[in-house]
Structures are given as C-alpha cells and as structure tokens.
Amino acid sequence: xxxxxxxxxxxxxxxxxxxxxxxxxxxxxxxxxxxxxxxxxxxxxxxxxxxxxxxxxxxxxxxxxxxxxxxxxxxxxxxxxxxxxxxxxxxxxxxxxxxxxxxxxxxxxxxxxxxxxxxxxxxxxxxxxxxxxxxxxxxxxxxxxxxxxxxxxxxxxxxxxxxxxxxxxxxxxxxxxxxxxxxxxxxxxxxxxx
Numbered sequence: 026x027x028x029x030x031x032x033x034x035x036x037x038x039x040x041x042x043x044x045x046x047x048x049x050x051x052x053x054x055x056x057x058x059x060x061x062x063x064x065x066x067x068x069x070x071x072x073x074x075x076x077x078x079x080x081x082x083x084x085x086x087x088x089x090x091x092x093x094x095x096x097x098x099x100x101x102x103x104x105x106x107x108x109x110x111x112x113x114x115x116x117x118x119x120x121x122x123x124x125x126x127x128x129x130x131x132x133x134x135x136x137x138x139x140x141x142x143x144x145x146x147x148x149x150x151x152x153x154x155x156x157x158x159x160x161x162x163x164x165x166x167x168x169x170x171x172x173x174x175x176x177x178x179x180x181x182x183x184x185x186x187x188x189x190x191x192x193x194x195x196x197x198x199x200x201x202x203x204x205x206x207x208x209x210x211x212x213x214x215x216x217x218x219x
Contacts, residue, residue: 031050033097034096035047036048036050036051037096040085040088041089048084048088051096055097056081059076059080059100060073062101062108063077063104063107063108067108067111072111075197076104076107076111078194080100080103080104082194153203154166157195157199160192161192164182164192164193164196165193165196167181168189175189
C-alpha cells in the first residue's frame with residue numbers, strides 16, 4: 026500500500042511499473058483540477074468528464090512510453106489539448122427526435138426522415154453496446170439512459186465510483202471507435218446527454 030502523501034515522482038514510477046493503486050492515487054489527486062480546467066472552456070459536465078477520462082486513459086495506455094518530469098504540467102497540457110480538440114471539432118448540434126416528442130415544429134417532409142435516422146442510429150447504438158461486457162452495458166445504460174450519477178450507480182451495484190467511471194470510459198471509447206464520424210457522436214450526445 027502506498028503512502029497517501031507519496032510525491033508525484035514516486036507515484037509515476039509506480040505507475041510505470043503497472044501499479045494500478047498508484048495510478049488511482051494520481052487520478053484522485055488531479056481529477057478535480059483537470060475537470061475544472063476543462064469545464065471552464067467546454068461549459069459541459071459530460072464533455073468535461075470525458076476529456077479528463079481520456080487524459081488518464083491515454084496516460085495509462087502509454088505509461089511505458091511516456092517520460093513525465095512534472096505531473097501537474099503534463100496533465101495541464103494534456104487537458105488543454107483535449108479541450109482544444111473538442112472545441113475544434115464541435116459542430117452545431119444535430120438534434121435527434123425521440124418518438125415520444127411532438128414534431129409539429131418540423132416541416133412535414135422532414136418528419137419521416139428524422140424518425141428513420143433516429144431509429145437507425147438507436148439500433149446501431151444498441152448493436153455496438155451489445156458487444157461490450159454485460160456489466161459495462163448495464164453501467165452505461167444506468168448512466169446515459171436512466172440519468173443516474175456515478176455515485177448512485179456505484180451504490181446500487183455495490184461497486185466503487187471509480188469502477189463506474191472506468192466502465193463508462195470503456196463504453197465511450199468503444200462507441201467512439203464504432204462511430205467514426207464526429208457528427209454521429211454529436212447525435213448520440215444530443216440524444217442521451219442533452
């Protein structure tokens with residue numbers, strides 16, 4: 026067990042040696058700071074959380090290749106890069122219409138097209154989600170479809186909040202790979218996160 030007051034250099038050395046506990050300590054130490062930085066620019070809770078998770082996921086995946094001298098400086102640069110990429114690729118949101126919504130405000134000739142595209146997208150999303158492990162699917166569904174907080178999911182399933190966050194990150198990474206076009210991802214965000 027690591028000393029909770031271990032310095033960043035010691036934790037980073039342990040992370041490079043595949044120590045998940047040390048990684049969790051770095052995550053806990055810097056998550057809020059990175060989230061606040063992302064949120065200051067993105068003004069969106071989900072997008073900011075995802076940006077922070079992407080930073081940490083990248084660090085974990087490249088831990089044996091990265092040479093980090095200053096964890097705070099590296100993380101600040103990484104989160105700014107994530108924010109920049111999200112702002113650069115953001116397009117005006119495309120709204121998908123739910124079947125239960127009134128669609129009187131749409132021109133008649135577009136209503137059928139919107140419904141078909143919405144159903145196709147939801148069907149494709151379901152197919153991609155089915156490829157994930159059952160627990161990951163369950164957590165993603167509780168988060169995005171039932172709108173439960175990470176802590177509520179953790180309490181209901183009797184698991185740690187970190188496990189919930191990790192499973193959501195895995196699901197989002199999988200969906201990002203499946204839906205290669207940013208416009209499709211924006212549609213998903215509008216449908217489930219808006």
